[in-house]
Amino acid sequence: MRLGNTTNHFGWISILLHWILAPLLIGMFLLGDYMVDLDYYHPWYHDSLQWHKALGVIIMTIMLLRFIWNRLQAKPKPLQTDHLLQNRLATLGHWSLYLLIFALGISGYLISTAKGQGIDIFSFFELPALLPDNAERGELAGKIHEVIAISFIGLVIIHALAAFIHHFYYKDNTLKRMLGRTS
Numbered sequence: 001m002r003l004g005n006t007t008n009h010f011g012w013i014s015i016l017l018h019w020i021l022a023p024l025l026i027g028m029f030l031l032g033d034y035m036v037d038l039d040y041y042h043p044w045y046h047d048s049l050q051w052h053k054a055l056g057v058i059i060m061t062i063m064l065l066r067f068i069w070n071r072l073q074a075k076p077k078p079l080q081t082d083h084l085l086q087n088r089l090a091t092l093g094h095w096s097l098y099l100l101i102f103a104l105g106i107s108g109y110l111i112s113t114a115k116g117q118g119i120d121i122f123s124f125f126e127l128p129a130l131l132p133d134n135a136e137r138g139e140l141a142g143k144i145h146e147v148i149a150i151s152f153i154g155l156v157i158i159h160a161l162a163a164f165i166h167h168f169y170y171k172d173n174t175l176k177r178m179l180g181r182t183s
């Protein structure tokens with residue numbers, strides 16, 4: 001199988017990026033949901049936040065590479081060619097997923113750096129705080145981050161359901177070709 005996409009198939013790079021990022025992004029949501037309820041004295045209170053921030057920066061970097069890669073690639077055509085509205089909604093859904101993910105990254109950065117501290121990436125590198133300190137901005141960004149995270153996970157559920165509808169109801173290759181199981 002090829003590395004790049006064609007108008008009928010996803011190549012291995014797109015497939016790998018999709019399936020590496022999907023559990024990471026869902027995991028980030030679950031980690032975020034878990035850590036906000038932790039007590040300050042809980043042994044995981046600081047570490048979970050540290051992991052969430054460092055992984056967030058790594059995931060955003062991979063997402064950016066994925067976005068650029070996909071822009072350079074052919075886009076596989078929808079398999080239900082006569083379902084125009086459905087196909088438009090699918091494209092809108094994919095763009096919205098990208099938009100929500102980048103909005104999550106930006107709002108996360110604004111929360112983390114509101115007190116003037118950069119983001120430490122596992123002691124290898126620090127992403128600097130580029131804006132002046134502003135606790136109010138951090139609080140607002142926190143509320144926005146939460147709303148976007150919930151909308152994102154809602155859209156992921158709809159997206160996954162749509163993939164299963166293609167697989168079990170239309171019995172087409174939409175899911176199979178994202179798994180690299182079509183020739």
Ligand code: HEM
Binds near residue numbers: 070090164
């Ligand atoms: C965090 C989770 C997920 C995100 C952010 C995501 C995002 C995307 C995006 C942006 C695309 C468009 C192609 C691309 O840019 O690579 C896509 C395609 C696809 N996704 Fe996901 N996805 C996620 C999870 C899932 C899950 C759980 C399933 C199925 C169980 C799934 C099934 C598919 C399929 C079948 C396609 C191909 C659709 C087509 O042929 O047009 N995705 N996904």
